[in-house]
Amino acid sequence: MSSKFRSVPDQLWFLISDSPETSNVNTTAIATSSPEPDINELVEFLRVLQIALICLRVLSCYISCKDSLPPMMPGNATNEAQDQLPVFNSPPLAFTSPYATSLPNGSQHPRPNSTEISLNDGMCRDKNAAGGPGESETVPQLCRRLSTDAYTDKYTRTQPRLSSECVDQYLVDPFAVDSVNSADSANLSSKQIKNIQVPEDSGENVEAIPHYKPVENLTMHYPELTGAVLDTDLDGTSRTRELVTFHKSKTTLIPPRYSGYSPLSGSKPSGSGLHLPSIVNDVPRAAGATANVKLEAEAYIGGLHRMKSASLLSCNPLENMKSLPVLPYAVGTDSVRSKLSIAESSSSSKPPQSTESLNMLNSMERQETPIDKRKFSSDLVDGLEYSQSSPKKKRKTTLSLNGAKHCNCKKTKCLKLYCQCFSAGKYCAEFCACQECHNKADYEDTVIKTRQVIESRNPIAFASKIEQHNNQFINSEGGTCATPSSGRHKIGCNCKKSMCLKKYCECFQANVPCSTGCRCDGCKNVYDKNEEYDATKHGVDKEMVSDRADERTFYPGSCHSHNPDDSTNHRMVELPFQLVSSGYLQELAILASNVDSTHMLLQTNNEELNVGSYNWPLDDNNPGMAHQFPPRWDTLVNQRHLTPLSDSPLMSMTPSTSSRTRDLTYSQIHLTPGTGNVSSGVSPQWRISLITPTTELNEILGTESLQSFNPDYRLYHTLEDDTPKMLKDSTTSTENVKVSSPNQNHRVSPPESHMHELGSSSSGPLRSARQISLPSVPLFPPLGPCIDSKGSTDNSASKFENGNSSK
DNA sequence: GAGTTTGAAACT
């Protein structure tokens, strides 16, 4: 048979014959058919020539594309990976994810050789849709484009850098419902196949976010990665496993109880993206959303990086979308954390778990906020460095990089609150070191029953122990900060020896000061209103501070820096505003319209108000601005009669103003109709936050709203569900001076921690509190508690930042 | 990595 094509160049013949599909189509047909070999031979030869031409074209294109691609270095992983990140927006897809085995060990292919195969189309964007640097047609795009060609498989093989795995994967019917059971997957028996399905509703709101910047695309879509990942890199095996694990973990961490559906049921996720409570994510959304997003972002970095490293190529023959579809509204915090956790711990992870975990994927929530993704991208590099270079991470910890917990339970079968996974309402993940674990989908009934028993004793046993308040800022380096006082332990600790300065203390661990509920002895985890919350001042050793700095990313009250050099850095600022009435949305709209570049959208209930755009410069290099409100803002405030409260130091920041005071300051910005007085009763509370939209956004604005404006510059508001709590807390804030605790002498009521709440409450019940979230763009100069009044960086904050940045 | 310390959870 091959003799008929002697004239075909060896390479081309290889291309043809090496492909099972091609072989079947071409050679087999030839061999079995034609009584007129000459004609058939000619025809086939012509076909071969045609193929050859196409191959050459493809090769040329690929070379061109390759040259245009930046090197796959961690430092610039962000932009690159975005194209690699598959997005699952469509109906359930089956994925095969054979582990990288095609490349011989020891082969030294550059990272771009790594192949990430996704049947999803997210990774392959239309070339025309691309814009900006590095947006020349990437290999994945090329691959996608080729997919439309009848000879794609052949052509793909012509590309030395295209993994044969990619082609194989490509050949697999992307629509196979279950690759594990499919014949296609059987063909890949030599490989480890991971089948991941996306909930049918995973594609909801796919079009909600029309387009994103390249970097953001990466971060926004990566979390949605649910497809199999092929890694043909040299160390691709492990990388692939990590990625696969990533997906699995996302499933395994779904708490059946809170997810509202059984992990095994395959029921359709709610789509709300809400997850079970945990210390980190159970905080009020107003605060938690921002913090968690950040946390997830950083935690997710490692995973992203590895993903990126592991995958340069992504082929999706089905992809025909010109913009990256996303599942924009899910909070996805837990999932993200789990992902990160996996990424971090993959090196020591257990062997791939059984298909049970994979089955859980059927019910996974695969939603992620665009914000989350954006944050991911911004922190990608930092997280990478963090996860890869920090020797401290070697230390055994129950908290992985992303904050996802993993346990080491030996006797409790992970069915007691001792188990952090169980306590967090999550199934144990594969990287848990637990023994005889029953906290998994296989024992769902047991888990549920056990939980019920525990809850019967303590209804809030699985609820977050931390009451988190909304107190986030951007620090001098653009990192997000939250004063530790922004939250508190609901129950309080009972430390006797650690002085609440070690992670034995749940308050300390949660980065909140001990409160009235604590029964600790010799507590030093307190606030001095005149001082920053600095662990070192309380005797915490340097390493601990450093560790804590690392771990602060695990908590809502975190203060971590971004890489100032990272242009993709997205800051989060949250400014509570109080409007006299919803009519002042127009004021805000005008305010916003006075600045440009940022598109704002306000909405009251179902009423949308496009308020134009605004832009506040943020100068990372000018710490002095840290305690200054953007002049523009002042101007705008004055112009628009958006007067801060009379007691607000907003416009009169004094040198003695602590960072937290500034927190207060900004927290107390009230938008009133020029009088400076805050109306009571009817004043809806608004908060303008540079946080990314989360589920709340989805719930409030809905898909259409989000579609209506640039996702990169998004202003939104959300119902402030925590308002009652805030009010309640504010009423108790005066009780922060611990009376019963031996530490009462040390404990100083941090009125600032609640001042913003009081301020809010000053206007009376906030029945219609709203949160306005501004896009994650530099709107304000560095503010927040991490910068003291003298313009210098807050000690604790800087420590944390340094700790992060140094990594 | 093993052993110790610690404090929450569980138990009585």
Add this chain to the structure above:
DNA sequence: CAGTTTCAAACTC
């Protein structure tokens, strides 16, 4: 509710 035990995380070496 208090005291004790169990447990696993945090920590130290």
